[in-house]
Amino acid sequence: MRERTTGNVLFRIVSPVAVSGLLVALWWIAVSMTRDSIMPTPLQVALGFGELVQKGLLVKYTVASLFRVTWGYLLALSLGVPLGLALGWFAPVSIAVNPIIQLLRPISPIAWTPLAILWFGVSDLSPIFLIFLSTFFPVVVASAAAVGQINRVYVRSAINFGISGYALFRKVILPASVPQILTAMRVALGVAWLVVVAAEMIAVNSGLGFLIIDSRNAGNRYDLVVAGMVIIGLIGLVLDLAMRQLRRIKEFEWGFLGG
Amino acid sequence: MDRPKIDVRDLWKRFDGQGTSIEVLSGVSFQVHDGEFVCFLGPSGSGKTTLLQIIGGFDAPSRGEVLVDGEVVAGPHPKRIFVFQESGIFPWLQVRQNIGLGLGELPPLERKRIVSHYIEMVGLSGFEAAYPHELSGGMKQRVQVARALAVNPDVLYMDEPFGALDSLTRLKMRAELVRIWERERRTILFVTHDIDEAIQLATTVIVFTPRPTRIQTVIEVPLPRPRDLESPAYLAIKEQICQEMGVPLRI
Ligand SMILES: Nc1ncnc2c1ncn2[C@@H]1O[C@H](COP(=O)(O)OP(=O)(O)OP(=O)(O)O)[C@@H](O)[C@H]1O
Ligand SMILES: [Mg+2]
Numbered sequence: 001m002r003e004r005t006t007g008n009v010l011f012r013i014v015s016p017v018a019v020s021g022l023l024v025a026l027w028w029i030a031v032s033m034t035r036d037s038i039m040p041t042p043l044q045v046a047l048g049f050g051e052l053v054q055k056g057l058l059v060k061y062t063v064a065s066l067f068r069v070t071w072g073y074l075l076a077l078s079l080g081v082p083l084g085l086a087l088g089w090f091a092p093v094s095i096a097v098n099p100i101i102q103l104l105r106p107i108s109p110i111a112w113t114p115l116a117i118l119w120f121g122v123s124d125l126s127p128i129f130l131i132f133l134s135t136f137f138p139v140v141v142a143s144a145a146a147v148g149q150i151n152r153v154y155v156r157s158a159i160n161f162g163i164s165g166y167a168l169f170r171k172v173i174l175p176a177s178v179p180q181i182l183t184a185m186r187v188a189l190g191v192a193w194l195v196v197v198a199a200e201m202i203a204v205n206s207g208l209g210f211l212i213i214d215s216r217n218a219g220n221r222y223d224l225v226v227a228g229m230v231i232i233g234l235i236g237l238v239l240d241l242a243m244r245q246l247r248r249i250k251e252f253e254w255g256f257l258g259g
Numbered sequence: 260m261d262r263p264k265i266d267v268r269d270l271w272k273r274f275d276g277q278g279t280s281i282e283v284l285s286g287v288s289f290q291v292h293d294g295e296f297v298c299f300l301g302p303s304g305s306g307k308t309t310l311l312q313i314i315g316g317f318d319a320p321s322r323g324e325v326l327v328d329g330e331v332v333a334g335p336h337p338k339r340i341f342v343f344q345e346s347g348i349f350p351w352l353q354v355r356q357n358i359g360l361g362l363g364e365l366p367p368l369e370r371k372r373i374v375s376h377y378i379e380m381v382g383l384s385g386f387e388a389a390y391p392h393e394l395s396g397g398m399k400q401r402v403q404v405a406r407a408l409a410v411n412p413d414v415l416y417m418d419e420p421f422g423a424l425d426s427l428t429r430l431k432m433r434a435e436l437v438r439i440w441e442r443e444r445r446t447i448l449f450v451t452h453d454i455d456e457a458i459q460l461a462t463t464v465i466v467f468t469p470r471p472t473r474i475q476t477v478i479e480v481p482l483p484r485p486r487d488l489e490s491p492a493y494l495a496i497k498e499q500i501c502q503e504m505g506v507p508l509r510i
Binding site: 151153154156157158159160161162163167172175176178250251252253254255257 | 335
């Protein structure tokens, strides 16, 4: 691991830039060769990007999207992690609740859109609800699985030292599950970011998803469509990099060795 | 007053699976006195771990009972600490937090004093703030031993605690354990399938048969300490155990 990361810093910077540059060049050549009037060139996208910044739409829509993701995601974590831990620890809870979770889990959050609009109308609440759904189930399942996989020896040692009840939960069950939960949280944030765009195309009048669908509908502004896509990609990348930092927490490094 | 510290009375244990049922312990009885160092010796799969877990209160026998200090064991007890073969310490806690695990009730200063004392005893000074994944296998086991000793237990149950270590480290750990035992005189029940390890450590070796397991023989080891691993008396005991277990002395 270490050997590779410190290997050649120059290569690690130059090669991705070169590959990306090559793709942009190919895109540019392809558009100019086909003389397609709708498909934008990279330059047009860059200009469109500038236009969005100038009009203040970029910041406005990004904030709108992030706002929805934040609330839907945090809500899902604050309910999903405790529920998952309870499912993993208390067999009766699992027997009662698990079947319905397994049934709801495979339903794409997007399939809930009509119900979301019915219940919450065209407001922030609809995408928040959809993001909540997309994050909640994976987090519940991962938290429950994390508890199920705790090394029995940890629990036995704790009991041997007289640790039981809530202290057992706080000192053993929770910390032993954290690495897997962190991984699930990172994946879930990625999913939430995918879902917010889809939700905003249908259920609201702002946000990056809306920007894309609106730019297309109002005059085939494909330069803005692609600019929006690039922004979504960049923000997704930043979110994932931020979540990745969680595994640096010294206390939980053990859970990510070799990962 | 000669009540045994640990009184194991006619233990039977069978594991029932789907359509299968294996008899692991079939009538094991013995007594351990306060301050004894008893080694369980037996072939792999003979039920040594099962027996120790039952004595430790982590598992229930199918029949029979275990008494410690005259009371029937119904579950684990904080005065009788189990040292597991591996990964018994918590990877999310630093060395000093792991060792202090059983000291939650004490005032912080007292706790700190005890933790420092045992960190020094097991030779981990300088590693107080390290996490287990930053330690070697032998160091991790020393943390586990220190964690057990820190609560001042009456009894230690050790299930092949050095089994995963290289032979040099094992020798050192044995020496340390004997030193600690000589100073603090706790009762120790120690599982191993290494004949030399048993003779080096024990005051009494209990040899088990293959499954279904009973006691094959009980051998006292009256050798003075430090034990000379090449003395005729040592080798005589080794030969006796090898014969009991059907192990060739020469290869
Ligand atoms: N929970 C269980 N369910 C079913 N069978 C079990 C269980 N625990 C142990 N056994 C069986 O009991 C037998 C004895 O196991 P045990 O772990 O006590 O042996 P051991 O003497 O400690 O062996 P080793 O020296 O290899 O550690 C084995 O055959 C094992 O398959
Ligand atoms: Mg065993």
